[in-house]
Amino acid sequence: MGLFDFFTSELAIDLGTANTLILNKDQIVVEEPSIIALDRATGKVIAIGKQAMQMHEKTHDNIKTIRPLKDGVIADFHAAEQMIRAMIKMSKVNNKFFATSHRMVICIPSGITEVEKRAVRDSAEHAGAKEVFMIPEPVAAAIGIGIEIDEPMGSMVVDIGGGTTEIAIIALSGIVCDESIRIAGDIFNRDILDYMRRQHNLLIGERTAEMIKIQTGAAVTELDGDAPADFEVRGRDLVTGIPKIISVSYQEVAFALDKSLAKIEDAVLKALETAPPELAGDIYDRGIHLTGGGALLRGLDKRISLKTKLPVHVAEDPLRAVVRGTGIALKHIDQYKPILMQ
Template sequence: MGIFDFFTQEIAIDLGTANTLIIHNDKVVVDEPSIVAVDRATNKVIAVGKQAQKMHGKTHENIKTIRPLKDGVIADFHAAEHMIRGMIKMINQSNKLFQPSLKMVICIPSGITEVEKRAVRDSAEHAGAKEVYLIHEPMAAAIGIGIDVEEPMGNMIIDIGGGTSEIAVIALGGIVCDKSIRVAGDEFTSDIEDYMRRQHNILIGERTAEIIKIEVGAAMIELENPPEEYAVHGRDLMTGIPKEITVSHVEIAHALDKSISKIEEAILSALEMTPPELSADIYKTGIYLAGGGSMLRGLDKRISMKTKLPVHVADDPLRAVARGTGIALKNADRYQFLIK
């Protein structure tokens, strides 16, 4: 390792609505929730990532928790910059003397506007990046799954993240047609909150709804090995007293049905836009699912039934995009689709 390598640090960032992952030297070095806690009086950032997540929904008036990204794009510029900076600091724990200059590849949703792109770039530059490259999420997911994106073969990738679901058909190192909808993991979580309030008269927080989604979340009622019922604690709307109820995957499948239908519609409309030669390829290769949302029980089966196509879930769906961003970083000079 030469002295100049020491001064330049190359990192790949999967800047997600729900989680942010940073890859350095081919390893995931940071995997934290995308959230910061701020002191209202001084506007100073108190905690980032997991520490801030613990405070979410439990703060008093001097502290507020902010999720800087909404629907896959930066909603709070100040908080986003501090979050990126705080997470980069987690890598450089041992080296307190000087800050190396950073070269970053950051992935962004495919349906993002120029203004939103600018916000990502500015946040990265304020956090210390000297060189910033951007890559579209479906492209990063495809590379992370292990697809050769530069081949003249069509592949359909669906990346269901926290804020957005990205559906793209990729061939020859480019996105041929894409559809980005703002229905994804966060929407599922709020569906569960609404369902609990309407159906069981119980008020639950975002974190509890998220846990229910992980424990008993399902996209369809008939599952091969259904999860056990889960005990939920929240506040009774009638009495105001905390209480417990149990929910099953059947109820959650009902609660999520509308949102999943929206994703299915978007998939069908992306398939309609696909040129016929690529449609022929997709018939053979099927559809690839990545992102945390693709871990919802039975979702692959449901999409497969709807499209009559084989559906493959990526090996480690949560990290597929981050892995792909890391590979793109190593081949930054070779890949033409990186946006400088």
């Protein structure tokens, strides 16, 4: 190990709309919600990650909670920078005696603009990065689930995150065709929130909508095997203004999410339509791979499979596939240079 290596740490970062994961030396050192709580008067960071999430939608006038990323890209530059810096500090990769410089590989949505790309790079550099590389999210997801992306075989990855759904057909270390739509976990939460208001006259917050999605979320109204139990929802009655509890079934959640899921299906079909015929043959054999938090939605694989008539595989650990792939690209940086952007 040279002197330079001693002062350099290598970080793979999945900077997500809902969650941020940081990987160092094959270990996930940070896995926190992408949210930060600030003091309104001084601008000082009060909490980040899980702690800030507990404060979300419960704050008084002196505290504000910010989710710096929207639709997979940085919406609040200053807050994003503070959040990245604080999360790097949480990862404890800094040398005790000297300031450590970081080489970072950060994954980004494939449909990102140059301006949005620059915002990611600037935030990382302000947070202490000496070298910043960027990798498209679906490519990182493919590497993370063990697909050999440099082969002349086509693979299709659908990565459903918090802000965007990334659909890509990958071959020969590159994206042949892709679709990026801003319908993902956050929109699902909003759908559930709207449904509760319309159907049950119940006003709930973002966090409760997220809990409903996780505990009893489904993509189809009939599930084979283990169906989740009904979930008790607490909120405010819009008629009386008094808090009340109601039970919600997975069928209701599937109904609430139906329109958004149909848009994801359409985007998958659109990507398949634009695929070269030879690659279409590979996808027929290999099927579609689902990654990201949205892949955990019960019955989503069955729903997409019915629509496309193709086999659909849910990745083993869909939430961490992207960060693991980013880590592998960082470890073998020379091998993956063609797909990394600086």
